[in-house]
Amino acid sequence: MSADGRIFVKGNEAVSMGAIDAGLKGYFGYPITPQNEIPEFMSLHLPKAGGAFVQAESEMAAINMVLGAAATGARAMTSSSSPGVSLMQESFSYMAASETPCVVVNMMRGGPGLGDINTAQGDYFQATRGGGHGDYRTPVLAPSTCQEAYDLTREAFDIAFRFRTPVMILGDAILGQMKEPITRGEPRPADPAESADWGLSGAKGREQRVFRSLFLAEGLLTAVNQRLRAKFEAMSSLTRCESFMTDDAELVVVSFGSIARIVKSSIRKLRARGLKVGLLRPITLFPFPSEAIADLARQGKRLLTIEHNMGQMLDDVRLAVCGIADSAFHGTLSGTIPTPDEYEAAIEAALTGGSK
Amino acid sequence: MSETLAFTRTPSVAVTPTHYCPGCQHGVAHRMVAEYLDAEKLAEKTIMVTSIGCSVFLYNYLRFDSVEAPHGRAPATATGVKRVSPDKVVFTYQGDGDLASIGMAEIMHAANRGERITVVFVNNTVYGMTGGQMAPTTLVGQKTTTSPAGRCASTEGSPFRMAEIVAGLGGVAFSARVALNNVKHLAQARKAIRRAFEVQLAGQGMGFVELLATCPTNWKMTPVQANEHIEAAIIPTFPLGVFKDIAKNAGAC
Ligand SMILES: Cc1ncc(C[n+]2csc(CCOP(=O)(O)OP(=O)(O)O)c2C)c(N)n1
Ligand code: SF4
Numbered sequence: 001m002s003a004d005g006r007i008f009v010k011g012n013e014a015v016s017m018g019a020i021d022a023g024l025k026g027y028f029g030y031p032i033t034p035q036n037e038i039p040e041f042m043s044l045h046l047p048k049a050g051g052a053f054v055q056a057e058s059e060m061a062a063i064n065m066v067l068g069a070a071a072t073g074a075r076a077m078t079s080s081s082s083p084g085v086s087l088m089q090e091s092f093s094y095m096a097a098s099e100t101p102c103v104v105v106n107m108m109r110g111g112p113g114l115g116d117i118n119t120a121q122g123d124y125f126q127a128t129r130g131g132g133h134g135d136y137r138t139p140v141l142a143p144s145t146c147q148e149a150y151d152l153t154r155e156a157f158d159i160a161f162r163f164r165t166p167v168m169i170l171g172d173a174i175l176g177q178m179k180e181p182i183t184r185g186e187p188r189p190a191d192p193a194e195s196a197d198w199g200l201s202g203a204k205g206r207e208q209r210v211f212r213s214l215f216l217a218e219g220l221l222t223a224v225n226q227r228l229r230a231k232f233e234a235m236s237s238l239t240r241c242e243s244f245m246t247d248d249a250e251l252v253v254v255s256f257g258s259i260a261r262i263v264k265s266s267i268r269k270l271r272a273r274g275l276k277v278g279l280l281r282p283i284t285l286f287p288f289p290s291e292a293i294a295d296l297a298r299q300g301k302r303l304l305t306i307e308h309n310m311g312q313m314l315d316d317v318r319l320a321v322c323g324i325a326d327s328a329f330h331g332t333l334s335g336t337i338p339t340p341d342e343y344e345a346a347i348e349a350a351l352t353g354g355s356k
Numbered sequence: 357m358s359e360t361l362a363f364t365r366t367p368s369v370a371v372t373p374t375h376y377c378p379g380c381q382h383g384v385a386h387r388m389v390a391e392y393l394d395a396e397k398l399a400e401k402t403i404m405v406t407s408i409g410c411s412v413f414l415y416n417y418l419r420f421d422s423v424e425a426p427h428g429r430a431p432a433t434a435t436g437v438k439r440v441s442p443d444k445v446v447f448t449y450q451g452d453g454d455l456a457s458i459g460m461a462e463i464m465h466a467a468n469r470g471e472r473i474t475v476v477f478v479n480n481t482v483y484g485m486t487g488g489q490m491a492p493t494t495l496v497g498q499k500t501t502t503s504p505a506g507r508c509a510s511t512e513g514s515p516f517r518m519a520e521i522v523a524g525l526g527g528v529a530f531s532a533r534v535a536l537n538n539v540k541h542l543a544q545a546r547k548a549i550r551r552a553f554e555v556q557l558a559g560q561g562m563g564f565v566e567l568l569a570t571c572p573t574n575w576k577m578t579p580v581q582a583n584e585h586i587e588a589a590i591i592p593t594f595p596l597g598v599f600k601d602i603a604k605n606a607g608a609c
């Protein structure tokens with residue numbers, strides 16, 4: 001630790017610290033690169049902080065351990081990377097339906113399938129559309145620095161408990177593996193009162209409590225889904241994004257996570273050459289900052305979406321500006337690590353060549 | 357002449373009709389678990405993990421706090437509950453399709469870790485809820501909707517004897533198989549359920565109890581025939597007995 005309290009850590013460690021400082025009570029996970037530092041950190045530090053660590057036999061077991069722990073009202077989490085998260089999807093659906101709060105970290109790697117242990121953003125659709133079966137949404141937070149990884153993981157637990165919902169932290173191999181200085185906040189002690197009116201604790205002196213997602217009687221599930229829909233709509237209050245040099249920009253790049261950092265470097269270089277370009281970085285991917293993006297389009301700015309996939313967030317950008325404008329797209333495919341030079345060229349081409 | 361009540365309802369069983377078929381023994385299994393927990397005054401600190409299958413509405417009949425696990429995953433969910441609430445009494449209630457097929461990995465690993473939970477395993481040799489398909493416990497030669505010629509050992513395997521398999525794992529403190537088909541067996545079942553909870557409460561490891569139960573509907577039998585079928589056909593494949601008890605083979609773990 002430096003004199004000013006800063007520590008030099010990997011993104012995965014920052015996530016782990018954020019969770020422990022948020023009062024984490026149970027971590028359950030299964031190894032997969034590039035997020036192994038999270039279970040490793042948890043195995044060493046969570047028991048010391050009074051929490052439980054279990055290395056599960058699979059991602060399916062891990063997420064269902066989270067389900068059990070979270071149903072008791074404890075702060076619980078798991079972490080994985082793309083193929084592992086796919087295996088967890090069934091239980092996300094259960095937890096969304098039974099209103100079980102938890103935090104899930106996805107440090108994305110290349111796909112489709114067992115693609116690559118290196119970085120990619122190919123899980124945007126899966127993350128932001130709920131991913132599992134049924135009809136549900138979960139808040140998705142996309143940090144782009146180690147400090148943000150710490151802060152957003154911490155905050156993710158508050159959001160999870162406020163809305164009684166799973167919350168996803170969507171990072172990637174770059175974020176997980178890069179090292180940066182961060183400042184930790186005050187640790188928050190686990191608060192047993194937080195879930196006192198809904199957590200499972202044994203039905204002493206009260207009616208039983210049940211976490212369920214099965215509602216067979218005619219109309220019952222519809223009523224549950226109506227209530228859930230209202231909740232998903234209320235999540236719009238969480239919307240957050242970062243604007244970087246957008247005020248006088250003629251062209252604004254929309255990009256998220258660690259890729260947005262690379263884009264930022266490209267924009268700085270283009271600005272140094274006098275080109276009017278900026279960046280809008282969604283921090284919440286669900287809810288998506290559609291209004292902020294529509295505003296830019298209304299001001300006549302052109303848009304370029306840059307992602308490390310074949311174009312997934314692009315759909316959300318286009319929906320945001322539908323009827324006002326369109327967005328050009330530049331995608332780096334998984335299996336290739338993007339460079340600032342590549343993005344510099346792509347942004348310049350979009351600026352000078354007009355919208356594609 | 358005044359009437360004497362021969363049977364009283366145990367408080368943790370809800371006063372409501374069940375959805376089970378006539379002669380189904382899920383209800384008997386429910387009641388035995390509730391009777392033990394009520395008798396030991398443990399109901400107030402019990403959390404049950406329910407699963408998929410005909411017993412999916414267990415929480416409508418037993419008034420314990422409950423979380424519903426996806427198909428097969430109850431032992432993992434129970435692990436999560438117990439690890440953050442070690443002072444609670446935690447049990448799973450699972451059918452043979454749930455525990456021995458899709459959930460085979462979860463039960464093996466929870467047992468091997470010695471999770472301090474109790475597993476109530478109802479073996480009726482078929483998938484009940486989905487209409488009588490072949491289960492991992494289906495007897496060789498038994499006709500089901502997906503083994504219409506009778507289960508063939510050489511292509512479909514032989515029934516898994518879960519109580520014996522689980523007994524072989526280090527983290528298990530008690531494992532037994534009992535049947536729900538007659539009064540003598542019910543007394544044994546009561547004892548086995550008790551032990552399966554006692555080892556959890558003593559922190560000794562997992563308590564596992566396999567209950568041989570009827571599914572008259574999918575066996576296409578009357579309830580009486582189904583009870584006889586347990587004796588004549590099922591027990592020969594699934595012998596009753598205690599396969600492990602930490603009290604008797606101390607140091608085995
Ligand atoms: C992932 C998944 N696959 C399949 C099903 C369908 N399903 C529901 S119950 C069941 C079988 C249950 O059989 P068993 O565990 O033996 O319980 P029983 O109905 O006999 O009491 C199946 C396959 C499901 N609900 N979830
Ligand atoms: S189908 Fe079988 S297991 Fe299901 S309720 Fe009917 S008798 Fe019981």
